[in-house]
Amino acid sequence: xxxxxxRFVATFLCFALAGAGLxxxxxxxxxxxxxxxxxxxQGWQPAMGEGLAEMLITELxxxxxxxxxxxxxxxELIEEIELGQQGxxxxxxxxxxxxxxxxxxxxxxxxxxxxxxxxxxxxxxxVPGSGGKLGLGQTRADVRIDWRFVDTATRKIIKTGQAxxxxxxxxxxxxxxxxxxGGKIGFHNQEFMNSALGKATVKALExxxxxxxxxxxxESGRRRAQAAKAAEQRKVTGQVLAVAGKNTLIVSLGSDHGxxxxxxxxxxxxxELKDDEGNVVFTEEKLVGEITLESVQADRSKxxxxxxxxxKKGWVVKFE
Numbered sequence: 001x002x003x004x005x006x007r008f009v010a011t012f013l014c015f016a017l018a019g020a021g022l023x024x025x026x027x028x029x030x031x032x033x034x035x036x037x038x039x040x041x042q043g044w045q046p047a048m049g050e051g052l053a054e055m056l057i058t059e060l061x062x063x064x065x066x067x068x069x070x071x072x073x074x075x076e077l078i079e080e081i082e083l084g085q086q087g088x089x090x091x092x093x094x095x096x097x098x099x100x101x102x103x104x105x106x107x108x109x110x111x112x113x114x115x116x117x118x119x120x121x122x123x124x125x126x127v128p129g130s131g132g133k134l135g136l137g138q139t140r141a142d143v144r145i146d147w148r149f150v151d152t153a154t155r156k157i158i159k160t161g162q163a164x165x166x167x168x169x170x171x172x173x174x175x176x177x178x179x180x181x182g183g184k185i186g187f188h189n190q191e192f193m194n195s196a197l198g199k200a201t202v203k204a205l206e207x208x209x210x211x212x213x214x215x216x217x218x219e220s221g222r223r224r225a226q227a228a229k230a231a232e233q234r235k236v237t238g239q240v241l242a243v244a245g246k247n248t249l250i251v252s253l254g255s256d257h258g259x260x261x262x263x264x265x266x267x268x269x270x271x272e273l274k275d276d277e278g279n280v281v282f283t284e285e286k287l288v289g290e291i292t293l294e295s296v297q298a299d300r301s302k303x304x305x306x307x308x309x310x311x312k313k314g315w316v317v318k319f320e
Contacts, residue, residue: 026064027104027220030071031057034109034145041114051185052111052145052201058187059209060107069103104220105158106150107212113144114197139171141196143204149212153221161211165203169196240267240315247305249291251317254299259319263293268316269309285316 034052036044050072061068070077077100084094143165149158172195185192185201192198236259238252253259268285275281289307305311 026067027217027223028069028101029060029066029105029107030069030103031060031107032109033072034111036114037110037112040112044111044114048114048185049111052109052205055186055201056107056109056205056208059205060212063209063213065213066105067101069101102222103152104222105217106152107147108150109145109147109208111143111145113142115142138169139196140166140168141172141200142166143197143200145204145208147208149215151218151221153225156221158218159211159215161208163204163207163211165200165205165207167196167199167203169199170194172197236319238265238317238319240311240313240317241300242313243311244302249303249305249311251291251293251301251303252299253317253319254297254301256298257319259293259296259301261293261296263319265291265293265303265317265319267291267305267307267309267311268318269312270315288315291317 031053033046034049034056036049038044053072057068057071060066080089081095081097083089085097089095143163145163146160147163148160150156151158172192187193189198193202236253236257238257240249241252242250244250251265253265259265266287267289269288271284271286272280273282273284288309288311289305291303291305293301293303295302303317
């Protein structure tokens with residue numbers, strides 16, 4: 001591991017340790033391949049943006065703050081699913097469609113500068129078959145990335161920033177960094193990591209990860225929607241089956257209805273309005289208090305009631 005990479009890892013060790021204490025159900029995030037400013041960066045290619053995204057994925061994963069989702073190899077993942085659907089993979093071993101995890105947040109970045117202050121980085125040869133080569137001489141590399149962190153469900157921007165990295169050192173010719181040929185951008189390319197451009201890139205990414213590590217994340221729109229849906233599904237109504245004691249009730253809601261020990265239910269008295277002949281013409285519910293489930297079975301539960309009302313069989317209980 002290079003000195004630069006060691007420094008990069010050490011910088012975020014404290015964040016990784018802090019993240020170890022987070023709940024297991026971490027927010028999910030994906031990193032979109034970075035775009036390039038075609039007007040400012042000669043020869044920009046999608047593979048360059050994918051290489052930068054992969055570097056950022058590596059460092060975000062180390063934070064321990066997120067579950068980082070794969071984003072640069074989606075075609076390969078989809079192809080694996082399609083192979084199973086077409087019968088090329090054994091039925092008990094195929095990957096089923098519909099199991100991708102959903103993303104709470106998205107990182108999006110645009111590279112507005114990726115070159116040298118004096119002589120530039122020769123990106124013009126960034127085509128397959130040109131035999132990418134390491135540049136010679138000294139150069140001052142300048143990397144700038146405009147970025148934003150977005151809630152995927154609401155499209156609300158959580159945070160924006162601009163990361164800048166500069167370094168003077170060995171020049172680097174990106175060459176044909178496509179599909180593993182030539183000077184591919186990434187931690188595994190030692191020539192790139194030792195170059196001024198590689199070190200400037202690491203500085204810019206380091207700045208981004210520091211800012212993301214410090215974000216106080218709101219609950220994502222996706223999670224809020226899931227919670228609201230679950231709450232709606234859990235709105236169930238039952239009744240008092242029996243009054244087993246002054247403070248003990250048996251109610252008709254159990255684990256089959258989504259309740260558990262410790263849940264609190266609203267207790268309603270049934271108020272009947274009668275006509276002159278004594279016929280019930282209207283029934284309404286009057287909230288009288290709250291009960292707490294103590295012991296839960298599949299179709300019923302024992303509950304504790306601490307109020308003063310004289311509870312009767314047939315009164316309504318609601319889990320809201």
